[in-house]
Amino acid sequence: MGAPAWRFKSNELNYLHQVIENGFRAGTDGSFNQRLERLWSDKHDVPYAVTFNSCTSALHSAVLALGCGPGDEVLTPALTPLMCGLCIHYSGATPVYVDSDPKTFLMDPKDLESKITSKTKAIIIVHMYGGVCDLTSLIAIADRHRLPIIEDCAQCVGGRDGQGRLSGTTGTISCWSFENSKQLTCGDGGIATCHDEELTTRLRKIGGLGFKNLTASAGKVRTDRDQFQDPEWERFDSIGYNYRLGELAAAVALAQAEQLEMYIGLRRAMGEAYRRVLSKSKLLRPQVQPEGFYYTYYTFSAKFCGEDQGISWYDFRKKHMEYGGDGIFAAAKLLHQEPALRDNKIGNGKTPVAVDLQKRLMNFTTNQADQAEREVQLNALSKALKYFGDEIGE
Ligand SMILES: Cc1ncc(COP(=O)(O)O)c(C=O)c1O
Known part of the structure; x- marks a missing residue:
């Protein structure tokens, strides 16, 4: 792969200079955090956005803002990074693990509904690998049981x-x-959106140390200077965390967000090209993208079926890399397989499909800069498939 700096050739340096030149004071356009929030809520047509210093801190704040705590259960897919379990555990609630659909690798709505109990307080759905969940079914279930959904769009x-x-x-x-x-x-950084003013205020205060001046639409902790410096002024009216996104990071994130369509276009060009190469494959079954869905390929995920033909996951990966392919990523262990949660007996729920998928998944890189870099990956994959006697698509 080429020099990774190609990803930061837009307004990144310009905005970073502005933050330093302004001595970290908000410029005439408002702070970069505010500009990023405005752009994000406009792009998504959702009234409120709040920046965070990571998605994990955003998720933790979301779980707390929805009132989850000890005695409650929060549903999460098992096939997702640890942070989705951690954010529930941080709140004192119990994670309940939901199985995956074998074709899309995403949360299985039937299994989800079977795991809802009187203790269930919220559902975290995760759009893994850039795939989009079956929103129609998931929203219907959430509505039926009057449960809020936290949508994890990290990928x-x-x-x-x-x-x-x-x-x-x-x-x-x-x-x-x-x-x-x-x-x-x-x-590192994150952002959350919300439709509801009161809930957004809670979200911002949880991530903003509980400063009482914070509102749904404003991250400013000082209003009037004389008032703020009055010895009688009380600053904090709730318990919060320091989950704020620094201005330098917000400046870079804003520059990146301005180029969103370009970055998605590149990921999709790589993902769709892998999909074409694998259209006749018996060794690798790509994450199914149902008719009309639009995936954005954080990675290109496929289920490796070679073990049934005596070809090991490791041998295929090695051959792909010998032919010049990037390292294929394994799926992270399921939440309840990670020692952090398993050994501390945190959470419950059986997920047989996800257990099988986790061992087989191969996640291919999609962060190529141009067609030449994409060709290297496609050639490597085609050669590896051919080596193991598989058929290559167009
Ligand atoms: C699906 C998912 N959720 C949450 C996270 C946590 O994101 P962050 O690293 O910004 O805390 C990640 C990051 O890898 C992720 O992939």
């Missing part, structure tokens, strides 16, 4: 379901990540 910015619904616009609260590997990045 899927700009995706759409078959009805054209944009990822992150239907959740009660939706959260994204700007961590290094994501479609848009500022190193």
Whole structure:
């Protein structure tokens, strides 16, 4: 792969200079955090957005804002990074693990509904690998049981379901990540959106140390200077965390978000090209993208079926890399398989499909800069498939 700096050739340096030159004071356009929030809520047509220093902190704040705590259960897919279990555990609630659909690898609505109890307080749905969940079924279930949905879009910015619904616009609260590997990045960072003013105020206060001046639409902690410096002034009226996004990171995230469509276009070009190469494959079954859905390929995920033919996951990966392919990523262990949760006996719920998928998944890189870089990956994959006697699509 080429020099990774190609991802930061837009307004990133310009905005960083502005933050420093302004001595970290808000410029005439408002702070970069505010500008990022405005752009994000406009792009998603959701009234409120709040920046965070990670998606994990956004998710934790979302779980708390929805009132989850000890004695409550929160449903989450098992096939997702640890943070989705952690954010529930941090709140004192219990994570309940939901199985995956074997074709889309995403949350299985039937299994979800079977795990709802009188203790269930919220549902976290996760658009894994850039795929978009079956929103129609999930929303119907949530509505039937009057449960809020937290939409985890860390791996899927700009995706759409078959009805054209944009990822992150239907959740009660939706959260994204700007961590290094994501479609848009500022190193580490996050953002959440919400439709409800009161809930957004809670969300912002939880992430903003509980400053009483914080509101749904404003992250400013000082209003009038004389009032703020009055010895009688009380600053904090609730318990919060320091989950704020720094201005330097917000400046980079804003520059990235301005180029959202370009970054998605690149990821999709790679993802759709892998899909074509694998259209006749018996060894690798891509994450199914149902008719009319629009995936944004944080990674290109496929189920490896070679073991049934005596070909090991490891041998295929090695051959792909020998032919010049990037390292294929394994799926992270399921939440309840990770020692952090397993050994501390945190959470419950059996997920046989996800257990099988986790061992087989191969996640291919999609962060190529141009067609030349894409060709390297496609050639490597084609050669590896051919080596193991598989058929290559167009
Ligand atoms: C699905 C999912 N949720 C949450 C997170 C947490 O994001 P962050 O690293 O910004 O805390 C990640 C990050 O890898 C993720 O992939």
